[in-house]
Amino acid sequence: MTAFVSFILTALRLSTPLSYAALGGYCSERSGTINIALEGMMLMGSFTAAVVAQKTHCAAYGVLAGIGGGMALAALHGFLCITLRSDQIISGMAVNFLAMGLPPVISKALYDMSGGTPMLQTSERVASWFGVSPLVAGAFVAAALLIFIHRSSRLGQYLRFAGEHPDALQSQGVSVRRVRWLGVLLAGVLCGLAGSYLSIDHGGGFARNMTAGRGYIALAALIIGCWTPHGALIAALAFGLIDASQILLQGTTLPFGLFGGQTVPVQWIQMLPYIATLAILAGAAGGKTSRRFRARPPKALGTPF
C-alpha cells in the first residue's frame, strides 16, 4: 500500500512543473501568442530562484525571484511578439537560447562553477500533508483559478477572444495588446513557479539545462489538453504518471522470461515518456480521432495584432 502511495506522490511531484508550465502555456497561447519559450522561462526561473535562495537563505524569496526571472523572459518574448510583431516562433527560440546560455555565464561569474551551488536547508521542505510541498498543491490551486477564469469570468472571455477573434475584441473597445501582454506575463509567472519548484523544491540547486525538455513536454500537454486549463492539467498529470512509472520500471526484469529474463536497458525505459508524448500527440492532433477530441488551436494563434 505504501509503495502505491509513494508512487502517486512521486507522480504528483514530477507533474508539478509540467502543470505549472502547461497552465502558463494556456494563458499565453489562448490569448494568441505562440509560446515555445516555456522551456526558457522555466530554466531562467529555476536559475534565479536558486541564486536568490542561496544568497538570502530563504526559500520564499527564492520563489519570488523565480517568478521574477520567468516574468523577465516573458517580457522579452512579449515585447518581440506583441510590440514588435515579429515571428513568434523565432522569438520563442531566441528566448530559449538565451536561457540556455545566460545562467552558466552568470553562475561562472558569481560562483565560478557552471551551475548554482547546492543549497542545504534553504530548499523548501515544508512537508505538509504527508510530505508534499505547498507548491505541488499550488499547482492545483492555480489550475482551479484558471478554470474559473476560463469558464465564467470576463477576463477569461477577453483572453479567449484575443486568441480567436481579436477584431471582435477590438471593436468592443478592449485593447487586444494589453490582454495578450497579460497572457504572456501570466505565462512567465507560472513558468517561473515551475522552474523555482524544480530547482529549490524538487532538486537541491540549479544544474545546467536543468529542465531537460520539460517545457516542450508541457507544450505537448497543452496541445493534448485542447488548449484548456483542465485539459492541460490532466495531460500534465498523465505525463507525471508516465515519468513516475518510468522510474519505477528501471531495473525490473522482463516478464515471461523474454530474452532470458534480462533487465531492460535503462535508456529504453527513459525513452518511454517521450515516446508516449509522440504517440499521444499523433493521436490527439491527428485527423482520424473523433470530432470532440480533435485538438484545435485558437484561431488567431500566431497572428500578431
Next chain:
Amino acid sequence: FTGLGIALLARGSIPGLVFAALLFGALHKGALDLDLETEKVTRDLSAVIQALILVALAAQPAIAGAFDRVAARFAKKKERA
C-alpha cells in the same frame, strides 16, 4: 538546437544557409577558444550571442519598418523645402 537557429537565420535560401552555418561554426569555435584563454568567461557566452542574433532576426521586420518611417519623414521634409 543550434541547427534550428541556423535554419531560422537562413530563412529558406541555400547560400544563406552556408553563410549562417559558417557564422555559427565560427561562434562555436571562438567559444571553445574562450574557454581555453580566459578564466571567467565560459563557452556559454556563445549561446547568449546566438540568442542575440535570433532576437535581432526576430525584430528585423520592426526595425525595417522603423527605417522606412524615418526615410519617409526625410522625404516629406525635402518636399516641403
